[in-house]
Amino acid sequence: MAYVPLADQDQDMEMHHPHSWVEKYVWSQDHKVIAIQYGGLAVLTGIVGLVLSLLFRMQLGFPESVNFVDPNFYYQAVTMHGMIMVVYFLTALFLGGFGNYMVPLMLGARDMVFPFLNMMSVWTFLISVIILMASFFVGGGPTGAGWTLYPPQTTMAGTPGHDAGIILMLVSLAVFVVAFTMGGLNYVVTILQYRCRGMTLMRMPLTIWGIFVATVLGLFAFPALLVACIMMMFDTVLGTSFFMPAVLESGTPLDYEGGSPILFQHLFWFFGHPEVYIVALPAFGLVSDVLSVHARKNIFGYRMMVWAIIAIGGLSFIVWAHHMYVSGMNPYFGFFFATTTLIIAVPTALKVYNWLLTLWEGDIRLNAPMYFAIGFIFTFIHGGLTGLFLGNVVIDLPLSDTYFVVAHFHLVMGVSPILVLFAALYHWYPKISGRMYNETMAKVHFWFTFLGAYAIYLPMHYLGFLGVPRRYYALGNTDFIPLSAQDLNSSITIAALIVGASQILFFINIIGSLKWGKKADPNPWGAASLEWQTPDTPPVHGNWGENLPTVYRWAYDYSVPGAAEDFIPQNVPESEAAAAQDAKSPESNGE
Amino acid sequence: MGLIKTITEKPWERKGVIGGMAPEGTFAAESERVALTFFLVIATVVFSLFMVSYYLRMELPDWEPLSEPAQLWFNTGLLIASSVLFQWSRNIVVRGHTRNLYTSFFGAGVLAILFIVAQMVTWNHLQAGGFYLSSNPAIAFYYLLTGLHALHLIGGLWVWSKCAIRLTSGGEPGEVRLSIQLCTIYWHFLLLVWIVLFAILANT
Numbered sequence: 001m002a003y004v005p006l007a008d009q010d011q012d013m014e015m016h017h018p019h020s021w022v023e024k025y026v027w028s029q030d031h032k033v034i035a036i037q038y039g040g041l042a043v044l045t046g047i048v049g050l051v052l053s054l055l056f057r058m059q060l061g062f063p064e065s066v067n068f069v070d071p072n073f074y075y076q077a078v079t080m081h082g083m084i085m086v087v088y089f090l091t092a093l094f095l096g097g098f099g100n101y102m103v104p105l106m107l108g109a110r111d112m113v114f115p116f117l118n119m120m121s122v123w124t125f126l127i128s129v130i131i132l133m134a135s136f137f138v139g140g141g142p143t144g145a146g147w148t149l150y151p152p153q154t155t156m157a158g159t160p161g162h163d164a165g166i167i168l169m170l171v172s173l174a175v176f177v178v179a180f181t182m183g184g185l186n187y188v189v190t191i192l193q194y195r196c197r198g199m200t201l202m203r204m205p206l207t208i209w210g211i212f213v214a215t216v217l218g219l220f221a222f223p224a225l226l227v228a229c230i231m232m233m234f235d236t237v238l239g240t241s242f243f244m245p246a247v248l249e250s251g252t253p254l255d256y257e258g259g260s261p262i263l264f265q266h267l268f269w270f271f272g273h274p275e276v277y278i279v280a281l282p283a284f285g286l287v288s289d290v291l292s293v294h295a296r297k298n299i300f301g302y303r304m305m306v307w308a309i310i311a312i313g314g315l316s317f318i319v320w321a322h323h324m325y326v327s328g329m330n331p332y333f334g335f336f337f338a339t340t341t342l343i344i345a346v347p348t349a350l351k352v353y354n355w356l357l358t359l360w361e362g363d364i365r366l367n368a369p370m371y372f373a374i375g376f377i378f379t380f381i382h383g384g385l386t387g388l389f390l391g392n393v394v395i396d397l398p399l400s401d402t403y404f405v406v407a408h409f410h411l412v413m414g415v416s417p418i419l420v421l422f423a424a425l426y427h428w429y430p431k432i433s434g435r436m437y438n439e440t441m442a443k444v445h446f447w448f449t450f451l452g453a454y455a456i457y458l459p460m461h462y463l464g465f466l467g468v469p470r471r472y473y474a475l476g477n478t479d480f481i482p483l484s485a486q487d488l489n490s491s492i493t494i495a496a497l498i499v500g501a502s503q504i505l506f507f508i509n510i511i512g513s514l515k516w517g518k519k520a521d522p523n524p525w526g527a528a529s530l531e532w533q534t535p536d537t538p539p540v541h542g543n544w545g546e547n548l549p550t551v552y553r554w555a556y557d558y559s560v561p562g563a564a565e566d567f568i569p570q571n572v573p574e575s576e577a578a579a580a581q582d583a584k585s586p587e588s589n590g591e
Numbered sequence: 592m593g594l595i596k597t598i599t600e601k602p603w604e605r606k607g608v609i610g611g612m613a614p615e616g617t618f619a620a621e622s623e624r625v626a627l628t629f630f631l632v633i634a635t636v637v638f639s640l641f642m643v644s645y646y647l648r649m650e651l652p653d654w655e656p657l658s659e660p661a662q663l664w665f666n667t668g669l670l671i672a673s674s675v676l677f678q679w680s681r682n683i684v685v686r687g688h689t690r691n692l693y694t695s696f697f698g699a700g701v702l703a704i705l706f707i708v709a710q711m712v713t714w715n716h717l718q719a720g721g722f723y724l725s726s727n728p729a730i731a732f733y734y735l736l737t738g739l740h741a742l743h744l745i746g747g748l749w750v751w752s753k754c755a756i757r758l759t760s761g762g763e764p765g766e767v768r769l770s771i772q773l774c775t776i777y778w779h780f781l782l783l784v785w786i787v788l789f790a791i792l793a794n795t
Contacts, residue, residue: 113622181633189626193617198608201616202600219629223637231644234735239725242648258653258728263644270640298603306598551614554602574606 017541029115030541031100036432037122038183039097042089045129049084052077054500061493063474071473072160075144078471080132082147083169086275087176088129090417094282095180095218096125098424099187099211101432105531106208108196108549108571110542112186121186124179128172135161135168143169146471148268151243151261155236157250167236170229177226180218187215196530198551202306203570205529205555206299209306210285213313214278220317221274228267235259262327269320276413277316281309283420284351287373289555290423291355293527294370295362296566298556301354308347308354315344325396334393341391345384352381363559363566367525368442372423375450376416383412386461401471404464407457415453422449422506429510430524431531434538435517437509445505452499459488528567529555627773631780634743638784641739642791645732657729659793660716666709667789673702674775674782681775684768692764696771699778700751707741736788740781747777 018024025033056077059069069077100118104111112118135142144160145153153159154166161169191212195204204212231242235256243264244256292299299305321329321337355377364370386408390396399405422445429437467480475481523532535545549571557568564580597616609615618625648654676699683692714734722730754770 114626185626185629188629189622193622193625195614195617197612197614198610199614200600200602200609201597201614202602203609219633220636223633224640227637227640227644230735230739234724234731240731240735241653241725241728242644242731255725258651260648260651263647266647267640267644302602303599310598550608552608553606556603 029119031104031112034118034122035097035100042092046089049081052081057493057496061490074473076142076160079144080142090279103190106205108530109194113189114186117182118186121179121183128175131172135165138164151264152247170233174229177222184215184219196548203554206288207285209309210281213309214281217274217313218278221271224267224271265324269323273320274316279417283417286424287420290369290373290427291358293525294365295359296558297362300357308351311347325393326400338393369423369427371446372419376419379411380416401469402464403460403468403470406470407460411457430520435513436520437513441509448502452495455495456492526567528557528569530570533569533571655727662713669706673699674778677775677778684764684771689764
């Protein structure tokens with residue numbers, strides 16, 4: 001087959017230039033507009049998830065204080081909160097939002113490889129969100145089966161939303177998988193094929209490595225969710241028995257026979273565990289770049305960071321059954337999964353050490369993004385350590401249905417990625433909007449969010465040790481739960497309300513700064529990676545003007561000894577860097 | 592490209608432009624081809640997960656083996672013929688010829704459509720024989736897997752029809768070369784999937 005010089009092809013890429021406002025901002029094929037559409041939609045969905053969590057927290061902290069939160073609504077809110085946050089908020093924001101924005105800019109490309117497919121992806125995502133939200137308005141309401149949707153209870157009377165709600169949920173998930181696959185193919189092929197001259201794989205910023213491996217995980221893990229959804233849909237609508245065992249409903253036997261609910265659990269978690277890393281890996285990448293820029297140091301152990309990302313990605317496919325220790329599995333099976341789970345702690349810990357060592361003796365600039373990035377290191381270490389407890393079968397068994405698990409996964413995959421999201425949003429805000437945000441307000445936002453998150457989740461560990469069960473609408477009169485546990489629950493709810501309300505600061509800041517923010521410098525942080533070197537801020541359609549950039553170095557040349565400035569952008573050739581150094585040296589001799 | 596070599600290089604030591612116009616690590620292939628390769632891997636994952644479910648479900652006590660209808664051998668023949676014709680049209684277009692291009696290319700698509708029709712006829716026969724989706728798990732898997740396979744084929748036919756329109760509206764064969772090549776790969780993949788499906792469905 002003929003050799004195609006790809007960078008050439010890229011240079012002359014046919015751009016689909018918009019002709020009207022609608023084509024520019026609605027049916028746009030520009031990756032940056034699509035990124036903002038994806039991100040905006042994910043954030044709107046996330047706000048719904050946040051409000052739901054505050055509602056059921058009210059019930060837990062102050063039972064029966066909100067009159068429409070009855071047991072049915074409670075379960076529906078918990079279910080929708082979980083599903084929205086994991087899939088429609090975090091996955092969509094990290095990959096659809098940041099993936100779309102960063103991939104072409106950081107690689108020096110004009111756009112994604114398949115811009116039309118990219119546009120299809122965001123609109124398909126919108127359809128899946130609409131279907132999901134429609135379930136609030138159908139008879140019976142949304143499904144209340146828990147975000148894991150375990151059969152048989154999911155589709156049986158007694159579970160809220162067992163008729164229309166669950167069907168809409170399954171359809172919405174299937175549509176989401178299609179949307180994700182269209183976007184994911186784009187990111188992967190763009191990263192492999194559309195890098196500019198000189199941008200080797202090992203010169204890519206860690207953000208891109210995180211997005212790349214996470215996308216590959218997503219492409220291979222989401223099919224498991226799709227398969228599970230299709231088979232459950234058949235069971236629900238067409239009366240097959242893939243997952244449904246012979247079962248009684250209010251004393252009457254149903255028409256099902258012999259299906260395996262455990263099979264669903266395997267399929268679900270074969271998707272569900274990699275999903276954790278689909279969210280975490282882009283976060284790892286983004287936070288590495290933020291830490292390195294604001295510490296004015298190259299990221300410590302770049303190669304190991306890349307290897308760790310790849311290793312975590314690979315291992316994440318062989319740990320899924322640690323979510324199923326209580327399903328009555330073979331103990332040898334449990335032992336295998338406990339082992340792989342603990343092994344995954346090795347590359348993860350390696351990343352944590354590397355972040356800390358990046359800070360070590362750095363010229364740290366404590367800007368708001370750095371606050372959030374360092375906050376992430378704290379919450380990630382805490383959440384990660386409790387993962388070591390839960391990875392062991394014997395410790396997991398007594399804890400698995402308690403608030404300990406809630407505390408663990410919220411710290412590690414809720415709070416931690418969200419702190420990274422805020423770090424990244426503040427960090428790239430000047431490039432995306434062309435304006436500076438308000439630094440003071442951002443820092444106040446940080447302290448509310450960071451301390452508030454601890455006020456919420458730290459006490460949950462104690463509740464878990466007491467044996468307070470999760471998923472319960474009300475605790476009732478139970479001897480082993482002291483009355484003081486209720487006080488703790490109330491304080492958690494108060495903290496949650498404060499944290500929820502404090503997010504308004506973030507929205508005021510980013511929306512207000514669009515109008516009143518100071519005009520941003522093209523490269524306010526002095527970052528070396530390519531997205532800060534665009535000719536326009538914010539970058540225009542096509543990103544690079546006449547000529548694509550050429551890359552001469554990696555993305556982490558900070559505080560290079562003898563260099564004129566404390567960073568050398570990726571697109572500065574050796575000769576220029578040397579010239580700048582010469583120009584500087586007489587001056588420094590004179591001092 | 593030597594993955595190990597790539598990921599063990601020390602980016603902080605090497606300066607300057609590496610790899611000339613195409614950076615190291617890019618595949619010397621069209622982006623569409625790379626995308627198709629990824630898509631085939633994803634489709635393989637989907638089918639494999641269904642097959643794993645099939646085998647796990649088979650071990651449960653209520654499993655009743657299904658005797659496959661004999662028509663399936665005929666249907667398989669149609670799909671093989673479709674694949675062969677696609678290969679033929681690919682060979683023609685790669686060599687830059689045009690002779691027999693229409694025959695082979697349109698023949699391939701028509702045979703694929705016939706395959707889908709034949710699959711639906713088989714479904715009807717099964718329904719007429721009282722084998723409904725909910726009668727037993729083996730038959731449910733049969734409908735599910737054949738349906739999924741047919742859906743993939745319909746997706747392929749959509750690309751085929753776009754390509755056919757370009758050909759009939761006076762497009763040069765050179766313009767559709769890549770489409771025909773990729774269609775051929777996709778068709779061979781679906782033939783392979785079908786043969787595996789047929790084997791495991793027959794092997795209960």
